[in-house]
Amino acid sequence: MVPSTVASLTEWISEAGLRATDEARFLGEFGTRACNAGLPLSSVVVFVDTLHPIYEGHALRWRAEVSGATAYDYEPTEGERLERWQRSPFYRLLETGETRLRIVIDGESRPHIAPRDWLPASATEYLACVTRFGQEGVIGGLDCVYSGWVTQETNGFTEEQVTAIEALLPPLAMVLKSCMLARIARTLVETYLGRDAGQRVLSGRISRGAVERISTALWFSDLRDYTRVAEASAPDELIPFLGEHAETVIDVIHAAGGDVLKLIGDGTLAIFAAPDSEEACRAALAAAERAIDAIRELGHRRASSGLAATRLYLGLHFGDVFFGNIGSRERLDFTVVGPAVNEVSRIAAMCRSLDQPALFSSRFVSMLGADADRLVSVGRYALRGVGKAQHLFTFEPA
Numbered sequence: 001m002v003p004s005t006v007a008s009l010t011e012w013i014s015e016a017g018l019r020a021t022d023e024a025r026f027l028g029e030f031g032t033r034a035c036n037a038g039l040p041l042s043s044v045v046v047f048v049d050t051l052h053p054i055y056e057g058h059a060l061r062w063r064a065e066v067s068g069a070t071a072y073d074y075e076p077t078e079g080e081r082l083e084r085w086q087r088s089p090f091y092r093l094l095e096t097g098e099t100r101l102r103i104v105i106d107g108e109s110r111p112h113i114a115p116r117d118w119l120p121a122s123a124t125e126y127l128a129c130v131t132r133f134g135q136e137g138v139i140g141g142l143d144c145v146y147s148g149w150v151t152q153e154t155n156g157f158t159e160e161q162v163t164a165i166e167a168l169l170p171p172l173a174m175v176l177k178s179c180m181l182a183r184i185a186r187t188l189v190e191t192y193l194g195r196d197a198g199q200r201v202l203s204g205r206i207s208r209g210a211v212e213r214i215s216t217a218l219w220f221s222d223l224r225d226y227t228r229v230a231e232a233s234a235p236d237e238l239i240p241f242l243g244e245h246a247e248t249v250i251d252v253i254h255a256a257g258g259d260v261l262k263l264i265g266d267g268t269l270a271i272f273a274a275p276d277s278e279e280a281c282r283a284a285l286a287a288a289e290r291a292i293d294a295i296r297e298l299g300h301r302r303a304s305s306g307l308a309a310t311r312l313y314l315g316l317h318f319g320d321v322f323f324g325n326i327g328s329r330e331r332l333d334f335t336v337v338g339p340a341v342n343e344v345s346r347i348a349a350m351c352r353s354l355d356q357p358a359l360f361s362s363r364f365v366s367m368l369g370a371d372a373d374r375l376v377s378v379g380r381y382a383l384r385g386v387g388k389a390q391h392l393f394t395f396e397p398a
């Protein structure tokens with residue numbers, strides 16, 4: 001490749017990088033352009049460690065014979081994966097501090113390549129590269145870009161081609177880093193604020209006091225006898241206990257179209273804000289049934305293993321709330337506030353004294369349409385901190 005061709009590709013990377021929102025699409029187009037420019041590439045793998053509550057990193061894979069590139073997240077490097085990683089050329093580069101490693105491949109030598117990469121049967125050379133960031137640019141595990149370049153040319157890459165790849169790596173790494181930072185930001189705000197709230201924050205609605213009035217179905221649930229379980233459990237047992245129960249409840253809420261806004265110890269605050277009020281309430285009711293059953297099943301599994309088990313208390317209400325940024329200049333919370341939020345938590349608390357797994361307000365029930373026939377009244381009750389007594393309902397006994 002002549003310098004002018006490398007310069008042209010570098011210019012394209014810079015321009016495309018400013019528009020890139022999908023790193024897989026970007027890498028797919030880059031691979032095609034690089035081949036057309038004279039780089040004899042058969043496949044490219046690029047991966048970065050990242051900042052994610054579940055996954056350790058994000059990888060992209062491009063093959064010349066396939067249109068576009070594919071992306072996947074990889075799990076923490078431990079156990080057998082750690083052993084494979086320590087045999088990889090990238091681990092060697094990290095240990096030596098070098099930036100590239102050329103590996104000649106023949107029928108007798110097919111070195112292990114990480115992560116989960118493959119080599120075409122006719123591959124002749126693998127070029128492993130590490131493009132490091134400055135210390136100030138490190139976020140979580142995102143401290144460099146790893147890349148593997150494969151060719152099937154008889155004599156492998158020429159030195160000129162390797163030089164061209166090294167010249168393209170800095171702008172390529174900058175684009176991928178930019179995409180990954182956007183991915184990290186999206187993951188963190190949606191994980192810690194909730195999906196809907198996270199999307200609102202990313203869209204720019206972050207000013208203190210920026211709220212809107214919405215009508216929504218409100219969910220508040222907590223765990224029966226949680227205080228007893230917490231006092232009887234060691235810390236290394238309590239955290240998994242909370243994690244399993246929270247994951248079960250959150251998965252059910254998300255599957256029904258709800259959005260979890262806050263986890264308060266063993267409590268979960270969520271909203272179902274579908275444009276149609278009846279649709280939102282019916283989704284919340286269906287989620288309530290599934291959550292109660294799912295927590296009961298989880299309790300059976302835990303009890304059979306000798307672990308602490310419990311059941312769910314759940315309240316559903318419908319009302320007007322203010323949804324948005326509330327707090328101080330240094331600490332904001334994107335959440336819902338208003339009397340309806342207080343009411344739904346008090347309704348859930350009444351489950352204990354009435355010995356019911358779920359209770360629903362009369363306003364919530366009035367929004368259900370035909371589904372209201374499945375519920376029965378348990379009477380009218382005064383709720384602590386709520387001025388007017390509430391008529392409450394529960395599921396009709398089987």
